[in-house]
Amino acid sequence: MKTDNSAIVPAPIPVSPPVESPGRRAWRGTALAGLGVLSFSATFPATVYALRGFDPYLVTVGRAALAALAALVCLKVSRAPVLPPRAHLRSYVLIVLGVVLGFPLFSSLALYGGASTAHSAVVIGLLPAATAAFAVLRAGERPRPLFWVACAGGVASITAFTLTQGGGELSGADLLLVLALSSAAVGYTEGGRLAREVPGRLVISYALVVAAPVTVPATVVLAAVTGPQLDAVSLAGFAYVGLVSMFLGFIPWYAGLAAGGIARAGQVQLAQPLLTLVWAWLLMGERFGGATVAAAGAVLVCVALTQGSRRAAKA
DSSP states (O other): OOOOGGGOOOOOOOOOOOOOOHHHHHHHHHHHHHHHHHHHTTHHHHHHHHTTTSOHHHHHHHHHHHHHHHHHHHHHHHTOOSSOOGGGHHHHHHHIIIIIIIHHHHHHHHHHTTOOHHHHHHHGGGHHHHHHHHHHHHHOOOOOHHHHHHHHHHHHHHHHHHHHHTTTSOOHHHHHHHHHHHHHHHHHHHHHHHTTTSOHHHHHHHHHHHHHHHHHHHHHHHHHHHOOOOOHHHHHHHHIIIIIIIIITHHHHHHHHHHHOHHHHHGGGGGHHHHHHHHHHHHHOOOOOHHHHHHHHHHHHHHHHHHHHHHHHHO
16 A cells, blocks of 8 residues: 655654843843842831831731732632642741741831831842842852952941941841841842742742741731731732732842842842832932942942942952
């Protein structure tokens, strides 16, 4: 029997997706991290608004409980299991202690204790340096020497600003802010590590779900005990820190850390103090002196240097 070969259609040759160059991937990470920083930059003003009607401890656990609801929706839409893999549980506990509980608690207490939004924003500018240090210790990253020079410049600028504003001494609020940034650095590093394997939206979602057995009951109890004084402003601030600062902002942030490198992409957060100053001025009418602007501007210059350090090192 004769076979008609004219009807045979050759199988298509599989085409591999284009390989992303390291440089392009790094800059994509920087852009994603920038979106996260833009989201985080309004956290302090929003927290101040939330504190007008909520107890600081209620703001801490309540924002995480609200974000946990959004996380469950995200997991449902993504068709992902509700609970994370057991192998990653230790990492999620560190994320919870760092960014779900630690940073919100210490920063809320600092703001509740009288620290201004502008001052707090500039002190938190030390966070990228702390994140870079944890990236070396925990994630095995090895930034170039120029990176550390620029990073040190940002640290020196913020330290000088803090000591100048405090008459040569750190205040209790400053110590709380240092605890806040240390907590965040741990959570950022661990989340950035996980985001190399798991999408950023799932990393923060699972962290919020892991924390939910603590945050949800604590929210109910504190709401009953403290008696929140609710109004439109405090509710808006609470909604922002719960949905944006605690959830949506982390999706591009963790993706950016994974793509661009935790240490390098994390330095984009040096721009956060300047952005927060703008929000404090626009939303709260907060005034600040030339020293605050100078310190924020100095760390912004360091952002550019850290982001160019990879290219400069290869030249």
